[in-house]
Amino acid sequence: MNAIFPVEGGCFCGKVRYQIDQIKLSLNCHCTMCRRTSGAPFVSWLLVPNDQFRYLTGKPKHLQSSEHGERWFCDNCGTPISCVVHGDKEDKYIDITLGSLDRPNEFPPKKDYYLDSKLNWL
Ligand SMILES: [Zn+2]
Numbered sequence: 001m002n003a004i005f006p007v008e009g010g011c012f013c014g015k016v017r018y019q020i021d022q023i024k025l026s027l028n029c030h031c032t033m034c035r036r037t038s039g040a041p042f043v044s045w046l047l048v049p050n051d052q053f054r055y056l057t058g059k060p061k062h063l064q065s066s067e068h069g070e071r072w073f074c075d076n077c078g079t080p081i082s083c084v085v086h087g088d089k090e091d092k093y094i095d096i097t098l099g100s101l102d103r104p105n106e107f108p109p110k111k112d113y114y115l116d117s118k119l120n121w122l
């Protein structure tokens with residue numbers, strides 16, 4: 001199925017809403033930081049060019065999760081929304097949690113990252 005743009009999403013309580021015009025990639029991340037900050041076995045992300053993403057309502061809160069990374073989440077309901085990594089290449093993109101999309105079925109992940117820390121029962 002091809003995704004129909006723009007696609008919208010938001011947190012569980014509805015305070016934060018966003019819109020995406022185009023994506024670069026849909027992926028699963030098995031790293032330990034994604035696991036711990038989500039409480040889930042792994043996290044599916046959309047890699048979105050910065051200029052193809054905007055918040056519509058609300059402003060998430062952020063946590064400095066590593067030297068170069070920030071994780072943004074709703075300060076009311078806690079839903080993880082995005083991850084921003086600062087670096088030469090990464091500055092052009094924002095990662096958005098696939099599970100917060102209104103139509104997540106349209107974005108099947110194409111790649112798996114950090115397979116060395118993937119849970120062995122998955
Ligand atoms: Zn919320």
Ligand SMILES: [Zn+2]
Pocket residue numbers: 029030031032033034035
């Ligand atoms: Zn990760």
